[in-house]
């Protein structure tokens with residue numbers, strides 16, 4: 191099967207610093223691919239490139255065989271949804287937020303989305319900007335799923351969550367992948383990586399240091415770049 195994303199010699203330079211340095215790897219079209227690495231290793235930059243929020247300085251990325259640079263960002267983002275490290279909620283209620291993604295979303299579909307991310311159904315009528323950081327993270331994930339994307343990109347989606355809510359989202363990532371929606375999941379939690387990953391990409395100072403199955407990588411702790 192051809193790659194979901196083909197990454198070829200990807201280099202991103204900003205302010206004379208290489209945030210990504212000649213990264214070449216494939217992201218497969220099924221399963222959960224986790225991107226791991228210490229803080230500042232370039233994980234978010236890689237994810238942002240996959241969503242056309244950053245452009246390569248040199249190198250190229252393909253999506254299902256098509257050069258990303260030739261695709262309209264809005265068209266791509268309807269297929270490749272992204273959840274950011276810092277959640278951004280819009281004015282209005284939780285339901286209003288979900289309907290920014292799909293204006294035709296029924297009340298029952300909106301409620302089902304909340305349930306998938308571990309939020310109570312009665313949160314639908316809450317004013318979105320009264321939510322806690324962890325609740326907002328889950329709302330943003332629900333909003334990303336409202337359009338039934340082909341792919342989900344998630345950047346530290348559980349960073350503000352307790353253990354139980356983290357488990358709900360880890361399970362969701364695995365279920366999405368099992369249902370045919372590949373997931374690219376950034377984390378620096380090695381335990382989380384082992385719980386959900388089928389494939390791992392590891393970055394260190396912008397360089398690819400590992401691409402392969404999770405076996406063989408440390409089983410717990412935070413990735414500080416050591417082995």
Ligand SMILES: Nc1ncnc2c1ncn2[C@@H]1O[C@H](COP(=O)(O)OP(=O)(O)OP(=O)(O)O)[C@@H](O)[C@H]1O
Nearest residue numbers: 204205209227228229230231232233234235236378
């Ligand atoms: N526009 C920019 N200009 C200059 N430096 C940048 C820019 N964006 C990011 N950086 C730097 O590039 C490096 C990689 O950032 P990135 O956010 O991709 O890392 P990360 O692995 O996701 O980190 P974290 O785990 O802390 O979120 C960091 O040192 C960051 O400060």
